[in-house]
Amino acid sequence: xxxLLTAILAAAMMCTTAFALxxxxxxxxQGADTSNVVSSIDDLPGKxxxxxxxxxxxxxxTKYEKEGSKIERFNKGGDAVLALSQGKVDCVIxxxxxxxxxxxxxxxxxxxxxxxxEEEYAICVAKDNDELTEDIxxxxxxxxxxxxxxxxxxxxxxxxxxxxxxxxxDGVDNSKGELHMATNAFFxxxxxxxxxxxxxxxxxxAQAICDKLGYKLVIDDMDFxxxxxxxxxxxxxxxxxxxxxxxxxxxxxxxTDTYTKANQVIIVKE
Amino acid sequence: MGEFFQGxxxxxxxxxxxxxxxxxxxxxxxxxxxxxxxxxxLGVAIGFLVAIIRxxxxxxLSNRKCHVFGDxxxxxxxxxxxxxxxxxxxxxxxxxxMIMYYIIFSSSREGIIAAVLSFGINSGAxxxxxxxxxxxxxxxxxxxxxxxxxxxxxxxMIHIIIPQAxxxxxxxxxxxxxxxxxxxxxxxxxxxxxxxxIGNLIRSRTYEAFFPLITVxxxxxxxxxxxxxxxxxxxxxxxxxDH
Numbered sequence: 001x002x003x004l005l006t007a008i009l010a011a012a013m014m015c016t017t018a019f020a021l022x023x024x025x026x027x028x029x030q031g032a033d034t035s036n037v038v039s040s041i042d043d044l045p046g047k048x049x050x051x052x053x054x055x056x057x058x059x060x061x062t063k064y065e066k067e068g069s070k071i072e073r074f075n076k077g078g079d080a081v082l083a084l085s086q087g088k089v090d091c092v093i094x095x096x097x098x099x100x101x102x103x104x105x106x107x108x109x110x111x112x113x114x115x116x117x118e119e120e121y122a123i124c125v126a127k128d129n130d131e132l133t134e135d136i137x138x139x140x141x142x143x144x145x146x147x148x149x150x151x152x153x154x155x156x157x158x159x160x161x162x163x164x165x166x167x168x169x170d171g172v173d174n175s176k177g178e179l180h181m182a183t184n185a186f187f188x189x190x191x192x193x194x195x196x197x198x199x200x201x202x203x204x205x206a207q208a209i210c211d212k213l214g215y216k217l218v219i220d221d222m223d224f225x226x227x228x229x230x231x232x233x234x235x236x237x238x239x240x241x242x243x244x245x246x247x248x249x250x251x252x253x254x255x256t257d258t259y260t261k262a263n264q265v266i267i268v269k270e
Numbered sequence: 271m272g273e274f275f276q277g278x279x280x281x282x283x284x285x286x287x288x289x290x291x292x293x294x295x296x297x298x299x300x301x302x303x304x305x306x307x308x309x310x311x312l313g314v315a316i317g318f319l320v321a322i323i324r325x326x327x328x329x330x331l332s333n334r335k336c337h338v339f340g341d342x343x344x345x346x347x348x349x350x351x352x353x354x355x356x357x358x359x360x361x362x363x364x365x366x367x368m369i370m371y372y373i374i375f376s377s378s379r380e381g382i383i384a385a386v387l388s389f390g391i392n393s394g395a396x397x398x399x400x401x402x403x404x405x406x407x408x409x410x411x412x413x414x415x416x417x418x419x420x421x422x423x424x425x426x427m428i429h430i431i432i433p434q435a436x437x438x439x440x441x442x443x444x445x446x447x448x449x450x451x452x453x454x455x456x457x458x459x460x461x462x463x464x465x466x467x468i469g470n471l472i473r474s475r476t477y478e479a480f481f482p483l484i485t486v487x488x489x490x491x492x493x494x495x496x497x498x499x500x501x502x503x504x505x506x507x508x509x510x511x512d513h
Contacts, residue, residue, distance in 0.1 A: 048379070050461075054474030072461040073471065083461070086376045225474035232477060252477035 038091040038268050041114060045069055050080035050089035054225035056119055056244040057093035057264050075223055076186045078102065084267060085109060095242055096263040097157060101188040103267060110270050115263035119244040121190075122255040123206075126231050129254070136238065136256045139212040143205070149259055152204045156189035166204040174216035181206050181217060182236035184224040190242040191219075202240045205259060228253050285481035291472050298468030299489060305385050305464065306451045312390025313450065317397025320351045322427060324398065325405040329413075351398070358395035364456045366392055371460040381462045385454070393450045400442045404435035437508045444501040448494050455490075465489060 038047055045067035051058040053073040061071050072089050074080040080092045081102040093116055094102070103109045123140075125133045143149050151164040183202060185191045191200040198219045210217040220236050227239040232252060242262065245255045286292045327348035336342050358366070370388040371381060378384070408431050416426040458467030469486035473479060 053470065058474070073467075074461050075459060079459075079461075082372060086372070088379050088381075225470055228477045229473065229479045233479065248475065249477065 036090040038112075038266065040112065041116060041266070044091075044266075047090040048072060048088075050074060050083050050092040052077040052080055052094065052224060055094070056117070056246070057095070059246065059248075060117055060264060061093050076184075078186055081106060081109070081267065084269065087269070090268070092267040093264055094267065095187070095190075096265050097189050098187050098242075099265045099267050108270050109267055112266040112268060116266055117264045119262055119264065120258035121202075121242050121260050121262060122245050122258045124228060124231055124239040124243055124249070124253045124255050125237070126234065127252070127254055129237075132237060133254050133256055135213055136209055139209045140205075140257055140259060142212065143208050144259070148208055149205060152208070153201055153260060155204070156201050166208055168207065168211050172211045173214050174210070176214045177216065178218045179210050179213070179215035179238070180236040181219050182222060182227045182230045182239040183219060183241040184227065185219075185221040187242055191240075201260070202242065206238075206240050281476070281478045281481055284476040285472055285478060285485070288476075294463075294468050294471070295465070295485065295489070298463055298465040301382070301457070301463055302451070302454055302465040303493075305382065305389060305454045305457060305462070308386040309389035309393055309450060309454070310447060312386065313393030313397050313446075316391065316394030317401055318432075320354065320394065320398035321401035321405060322432075323347055323351050325402050326423075326427075328402075328406065355395045355398060358392055359399075363389065363392045363453050364459055367456060367460060381457075381460050384460065385457050385462055389450060389454060392453070393446060396446050396449075397443065400439050400446060401435065403442075404439035405431055407438055408434050437505075440501065440505050440508065444498065447501075448497060451493060451497070452490060 036047060038044065044061075044064050046069060048070045049061045049064065050072045051061050051074070053075060055077075058071070058073055061069070065071055072080070072083065074083065077092075077094050077098055080089065080094065083089050084092045085106050085108060092099075092102075096111075096115070099111050103111055123136055125136065140149075148166065152166050154160055155162060155164045155166070181203075183191045183198065185193055185198045185200075187200070189200050190202045191198055193199075198221060203219060206219070207217050220230070222230060224241060227236075227241055227243070228249065230236045231239040239253075243249075243255075244262075245258065249255070286295075323344070327344055331341060331344060331348075336345060367385060367388045370384040375384040412430055412434070413426060416430045417423075421429065454464055455466035457464040458470060461467075463471075465486055469482045472482040476482070
C-alpha cells in the first residue's frame, strides 16, 4: 500500500512537470505565428473571432464556425477587445459605436471599413405584456416625432457630443410606480457608467419614455445574455441594450418598434 | 394542458436537439473534466510539497534557533510557502484566473493552460494545509520509533508518516477535489468553453433558463457523485490495513 501511494505521488508530480513543460512549448510556437491577419470579411473563415456572448455579433460570427473559425465568447465586449490587443483572438465583431469607443481607448487597433452587417435596435418586453409594449410604442413614436430621440442620439454620437442632453420636463409625475430596465452597461455610447449612474442613448430614451408614461425608471445592470431571461421571468419590465430584433429572439420575447440603426463592425490589430 | 406539455417539449428540443447542442454540452463537460484533472494533479503535487516543507519546519525549527546552514534555507523556503498560502487563499479564484490569463499569459492563446495553472495553484494552497494537518496529526512516537529503527528523515516521511497522514486527510482532500471541480465553472470568464459556459451559451441562444441550468446542475451533481463513490471505495481499501 505504501509503495502504491509513493508511486501515485511520484507519477502525479511527473505528469505535472511534463504538462507544464509542453505548455511552455506551445506558447513559444504560438508567438511566432503571424498568418492570422484579417483585412476583410472574406478572411474570417479559419480565424479566431472574439465576440460578446449572446450579441448579434456572436450570432453572426457563429455561422463561420462551420467554415473552421473559432469563436471566443466573452462576458463583456471590453474583455474581447483586451484579448484582441493581446493577440489571443484575430479580430472582434461588435457594434459600431462601442467599437469606436474601444478603438479610441486602446492603441494599435482599427475598425475595418466595410461593415459586417446592418441592424436595428429595439426594446424587448415580455410576451404576455402587450399593454406595456403598446404604451412604449406610443411614447416612442411621440418622442421620435418631436425629435427627442434624434437629439438624444446626437448628444452621444457625432460632432456635437454633450450639447443636447435630455432633461426630464418639469413636474413629471411618476405616480404609476417603478419600471425596471435590464441592460448591460458596458456598451458605450448606448449605456455606460458615468460615475455610479448608468447613462447613454438607451438610458436617456428609456428615461424619456418613463417620463411620458408616468413611471420612475430603475436601471438594473446585468450580463448581456441574462437580459432576455430577466425580462421573460418578470425580474425586469423591459430590456434595452442595443438589442437587435432576430427571429430566434422573437420566439421568446416581444420587441417594440425600432429606435435606431447600427452596424456590426470588425475590429483588428493595426 | 396539452399546450403546457407541448411547450416543455419545444424548449427541450431547443435546448438539446437544435444545432446538436447536446454534443456541445458533452464537449463542455470534456473541457471541465480536462481542467479539473490536470489542476488536481498540479494541486496535489504542490500541496504535498508545501505541506512537507511546512510541517518539517514546524516539527524541527519552530521552537529553536537555527544551527546549521540548512536550517536557514528551510526557514526561507517556509516563509515563501507561507506567503504563497496567504496570497492564494486570500484572493478569489476568478481574480487569480483573470490575472493568469490577461497578465501572466498575456501573449498566449492557450486559455486552458492558464486555467489549469491557476486552478492548480489555487487548489495547491488548500491541499497543503489539509495535508499538513494530516502530517501533524501523526503521533510523535511514530516518528521516533522509525528513527530508532534506522530510517532517515526522508524515508520516515515517505514510508511511515505520509501513508498514515494520507488516510487521515482523505475525506478533507475529497472535499477539496469536489470544490475544485465546481470552481472550474468560472472558466467561462476567459472564454473557455467549459460546461457552465456551454449552459450560458445555450441560454443566450434559446432564451430558456430552465433546461440549460438544470441540465448543467445535474451533470455536475452526477460527476460529484461518481467522485465520492470512488473516494469512499479508496477510504475503505485504506481502512483494511487497520485490522
